Amino acid sequence: LAALVEQDLDKAAETEDQERIYLYLNAGLSADTNIAVNKGVDGVGLYRTEVPFLMQRSFPSEEEQAAQYRSILASYPGKSVVMRTLDIGGDKPLPYLTIEEDNPFLGWRGIRFTLDHPEIFLIQVRAMLKASIGLDNMDILLPMISGIPELDESKALIERAFHEVSAYAASKGQVLKRPKLGIMIEVPSIVYQLPALKGRVDFISVGSNDLTQYLLAVDRNNSRVASVYDTFHPAVIQALKHIQDTSRALSIPVSVCGELAGDPLGAILLVGMGYRSLSMNTRNVAKIKYVLRHASLADMTQLAYQALQATFGQDVRQMATAFVEQRG
Ligand code: PEP
Ligand code: MG
Numbered sequence: 001l002a003a004l005v006e007q008d009l010d011k012a013a014e015t016e017d018q019e020r021i022y023l024y025l026n027a028g029l030s031a032d033t034n035i036a037v038n039k040g041v042d043g044v045g046l047y048r049t050e051v052p053f054l055m056q057r058s059f060p061s062e063e064e065q066a067a068q069y070r071s072i073l074a075s076y077p078g079k080s081v082v083m084r085t086l087d088i089g090g091d092k093p094l095p096y097l098t099i100e101e102d103n104p105f106l107g108w109r110g111i112r113f114t115l116d117h118p119e120i121f122l123i124q125v126r127a128m129l130k131a132s133i134g135l136d137n138m139d140i141l142l143p144m145i146s147g148i149p150e151l152d153e154s155k156a157l158i159e160r161a162f163h164e165v166s167a168y169a170a171s172k173g174q175v176l177k178r179p180k181l182g183i184m185i186e187v188p189s190i191v192y193q194l195p196a197l198k199g200r201v202d203f204i205s206v207g208s209n210d211l212t213q214y215l216l217a218v219d220r221n222n223s224r225v226a227s228v229y230d231t232f233h234p235a236v237i238q239a240l241k242h243i244q245d246t247s248r249a250l251s252i253p254v255s256v257c258g259e260l261a262g263d264p265l266g267a268i269l270l271v272g273m274g275y276r277s278l279s280m281n282t283r284n285v286a287k288i289k290y291v292l293r294h295a296s297l298a299d300m301t302q303l304a305y306q307a308l309q310a311t312f313g314q315d316v317r318q319m320a321t322a323f324v325e326q327r328g
Contacts, residue, residue, distance in 0.1 A: 010040045013289045016296045021271060023288065024082070024279035026257060027072070028052075040289070043079035045279025046141070046205065046257040047072055049124065050088050058096050059120065065127035073135045080137055082182065082205065082279075083128050085121065085154075087143035089113050091221055105219065110144025115153055125158050129165040129176060139180040141205055146187040148196050155181065155200070186210035186258075191239055194246045201252065205279070206243055208258025208266075212236050231260050232316040237269070237307055244274045255279055264291040265320035271297070272304025294327040 013021045024045025025038075052060060052068050060068070073081050088094050089109025101107040114121040125140070132138035142154050162178065169176040185191060186207030197204065208231055213220040215235055218228045230236070240256075247254040255277035260266035262280030267288045270278060280288060303323050307316045 009286055009289070011289075012040065012042070013292055015271065015292050015300070016294055017298070019271075019297045020276070021292055022255070022277040023285060024080075024255065024257075024277070025285070026262075026279050026281050038075070041079075041285060043076055043137075044072070044081040045255055045277070047081060047083045048087065049084055050086055050092050050094075053086060053088065053094060054092065056096075059123075062123045062127045062130075065124060066130045069128050069131035069138075070135075073131055073138055076137060077135065078137065080139055080180075082139045082141045084141040084143055084184070085111070085124055086114050105213065111142050111150050111154060112144060115150060115157075118157055121154075121157055122161050125161040126165055129161055129179070130168065132179065133165075133169050133172075133174050133176055136177040139182060139203070142181075142183045143207075144187060144210075145183040146189045148193060148200070151183060151197075151200060184210075184257075185243055185254075186214070188214050188239070191243060194243065194250060194252070197252060198250045203253040203255070204243075204247060206240065206254065206256040206258060208236070208240070208256060208260040211239065211258065215239060230313040231258075231263075231266065232269075232307075232313040232320075234310055234313060234316070236313075237310070237316060240270065241273050241304075241308055248274060253277070262288060264288060264324055265317065267291060268295055268300050268323060269304050269307055269316070269320055271295075272300035272302070272307075291324060291327075295323070299323070 013023045015021065022042045024043050025041055026046045027044050028048035028051030069083060087110045089099060089107060090105045093099060099108055128138060128140060140158065142151065145151050158181065166176045180202035182201050182203035182205055184207045185204050209220055212229060212231045216228060216233060218225050220229055244254060254275065256270055256275055257279035261270060261278035262284030264287055267278055268291060271292065303319060306319055310316045
C-alpha cells in the first residue's frame with residue numbers, strides 16, 4: 001500500500017472523476033521545503049513564521065528574517081507561498097518574551113500581540129516584502145482576526161511597509177509586487193462577518209484547529225478534555241459549510257489549513273462541501289492524494305450532505321470512515 005500511495009506523488013491531486021484539488025503544504029521548518037513531495041504540490045498554504053522566531057534567542061532582525069523568508073520563497077519558484085504573520089502567544093510562547101496570563105488562548109496572541117507591537121509587525125512585513133522582490137510568489141496571511149478593525153489596522157501597517165519596501169526596490173531598479181492578503185478564519189466571530197471581508201481581503205484560510213477550539217470552548221492541547229475537542233462536531237461541520245457557501249457566494253477564494261485538511265476523513269468531507277484547496281503537513285500529502293483519487297466528487301458531495309444532517313460527531317466520523325474503507 002505504501003508503494004501505491006507513493007507512486008502518484010509527482011502528480012497533481014484530483015478526484016476519481018478528475019476534479020482538480022489544490023494541495024498545499026503547511027511549513028515552518030526550512031527542512032520542510034527540501035523534500036520529495038514538493039514537486040506534486042501547488043505551493044505552501046501556510047508558512048508558520050513563529051517557528052523561526054521560536055528557534056532564536058531573541059527577536060530576529062529584519063535582515064535575518066528576510067534571508068529566512070527568501071530561502072522559503074526561492075524553494076517554490078512560480079508557486080504561491082502564504083506567509084502568516086507572527087502567531088505567538090497561546091500555545092506558542094517565545095522563550096525571550098514572557099507573557100503571563102490566566103487565559104493565554106483568549107489573551108494576547110497572534111494579531112492582538114503584533115498590533116500592540118507595530119514595530120515587530122512592521123519589521124516582519126518589511127522582511128517578507130523584501131524577500132519577495134523578484135520572486136513575486138508571496139501572499140500574506142493574518143492570524144487570529146476577530147473583527148474588521150484588526151484587519152483594517154493591519155492593512156494600514158502593511159501599506160506603510162509596502163511603500164517603504166517599494167522605494168527600496170526602486171532604488172535597486174526593481175519592482176515590488178503587491179502581495180495578496182488573506183486572513184485566517186479561526187475565531188468564531190469572523191465566521192459571521194464574511195461579507196465585510198469582500199473587497200478587504202484577497203483570500204481566506206480556515207484554521208480548523210483554533211476554530212474547533214473556540215467554537216467548542218475546549219483547549220486544543222488539554223488531554224483532560226481531549227474527547228470534547230471534536231473537529232467532527234456538528235457545529236464545526238456546519239460552520240465549515242457556512243464558510244464555504246458564503247465565500248463562494250462572495251467570490252472570495254478559500255482554503256483550509258487546519259489539521260482537518262490533512263486527515264483523510266476531513267479531506268473528503270471538505271471536498272464534498274465544496275472546498276477545492278487544502279493545506280497540510282508534508283507527511284499527509286501522499287495519503288490525501290490517494291484517498292481523493294479513489295473517490296468521486298458526487299460520492300463525496302453525498303457524504304458531506306449526510307454528514308451535515310448528523311446530530312452526533314461520532315456519526316459523522318463513522319460515515320466518513322465507512323466511505324474511506326469501502327474504497328480501500
Ligand atoms: C489553525 O488554527 O487551524 C491553524 C492552522 O493555525 P495554528 O495551528 O498554527 O494555530
Ligand atoms: Mg490557529
